[in-house]
Amino acid sequence: MHRPIIRQQIALLVISLFSIAFANVSLAKQIIYPDNKNFVYTGRVDFSDTKAPLISWPGTSIKANFTGEELSIILDDQKGLNFFSVIVDGDDHSPYVIKANQGKHSYVISQSLGLGTHSVEIYKRTEGEEGSTLFKGIEIADQGQLLAPPKRPTRKIEIYGDSITSGMGNEAAHNGPDHLASEKNNYWAYGAITARALEAELHTISQSGIGVMISWFDFIMPQFYDQINADGNNNSQWNFSQWTPDVVVINLMQNDSWLIDNEKRLQPIPSDEQRIAHYQDFVSSIRSKYPSAQLICAMGSMDATKIEKWPNYVRKAVANLKEKGDNKIDTIFFEFTGYGAHPRVAQHKANAKKLTAFIRSKMNW
Known part of the structure; x- marks a missing residue:
């Protein structure tokens, strides 16, 4: 009298095993x-290890086209403080936002993207102060x-800046704090918006709190701008010859002011x-790296542009460089x-609109 029950149990076991096998097949993945x-x-990007390139600067991105319904991202994060947007199609x-955990992890983006490309x-x-990440x-x-x-x-556009350029607090509530990494999104900072509008590739070299003469920490932009790794002041070196911008935007001195x-x-x-000389020296350093680039010395939109004092320092430095023969x-x-x-x-969108129009006119883009 127990045979029907036994048969049912066997049938259920077969169905369960088949379902598990089918699920394993449907969820099978390959690593690229x-x-x-x-x-x-x-x-x-630091490609010292081509199997694990190191990314640290805000706005660093990796793009690809692929087929299939499933996508996961493998990251090995140094501090567990970084945020990434994963933009699909x-x-x-409506990006998928990764809050990176410390160490190596695979982050499932979707298992139901739909067939096709x-x-x-x-x-x-986020930026260098949140640490670096190995892309796996x-x-x-x-x-x-x-x-x-x-x-x-x-x-190609390159931009040097501070928290404004990084996008610090740009997604925060207007009446809320703006220091949270979760509300820092370089994708919607004015430089990134401008680059997309002009269909240009962008390198963002920025650090919240940094200045030309003084910062909120123990290093300044003239000591930092030439690094390949944005995690603090370190001995890493970027090879300026491997990527040459058409336009360089410099938006600094908010923290100095x-x-x-x-x-x-x-x-x-x-x-x-002395303030003019320090700024002029840094701009000259950039010019030495890119003799033919169009340089745009910017400032704002925080309170350094509230009065003309600090903008006038920039104007005077630029005038001095023009007198020395720099006509770009x-x-x-x-x-x-x-x-x-x-x-x-x-506000970033408004600033981007102004910068986009300026570059488009200057470069005939």
């Missing part, structure tokens, strides 16, 4: 390693494949002539709106 030629990297208004962009929202590849469906790479833009005039932290307090250098200023915190996305 970082040295695959069909990945497109943008930004200062160009939908940058897909695109992915892995974008570092992507996982796609076992039957999928990486396709020919996305086309790389021919136009606050720390010198308000906090009185730089002693003795530099004279007007200009200025642009983003007006202080009265908002006391870091610019939010709406």
Whole structure:
């Protein structure tokens, strides 16, 4: 009398085993390693280990085209503080956001993308102070494949800046704090918006709190700008000859203005002539790396542009360089709106609109 029960149990066991086997087949994945030629990297990436390239600067990205319904991203994060946007099929208004855990982990993006061709962009929202990350590849469906790479833009822009350029607090509430890494998104900073509008590749060299003469920490931009690794002041060296921008934007001195005039932290307090000279020296360093690039010396949109004092330092430095024969250098200023915190996305968009128009006119883009 127990035979029917036994038969039912056997049948259920067979069904369960079949279901498990089917699930394992449907979820089977393959790893596409970082040295695959069909990945497109943008930004200062350290390829010392081609199987685990190191990314640290805000806005560093990895793009690919692939087939199959499944996608996971493999990252090995140094500190567990970074955030990444994963943009699938160009939908940058609804990205998958990765809060990286410390160490090596695989992050499932989707198992139901739909059949056919897909695109992915892995974008570092945060900056060097959140640490570096090793990219270990992507996982796609076992039957999928990486396709020919996305086309790389021919136009190139590089930008040097501080928290404004990084995008500090740009996704925070207008009446909320703006220091959280989760609300820092370089993708919606003015430089990145401008580059997309101009269909240009962008390298962002920025660090929240940094200045030309003084920073909120123990190093300044002239000591930092030439690194391949953005995690603090270190001995890594970027090879400037391997990527040459058409346009270089420099948006600095916000922290200098606050720390010198308000906090009185730089002693003795530099004279007007010394402030101009320090800024001019840094711009000359950039010019020495890129003799033919169009340089744009910017400032704003925080309170350094509230009055003309600090913009005038920039104007005088640029005028001095023009007198010395540099005819490919200009200025642009983003007006202080009265908002006391870091610019939010709406302000970044307004600043990007102004910068985009300026570059388009200057470069005939």
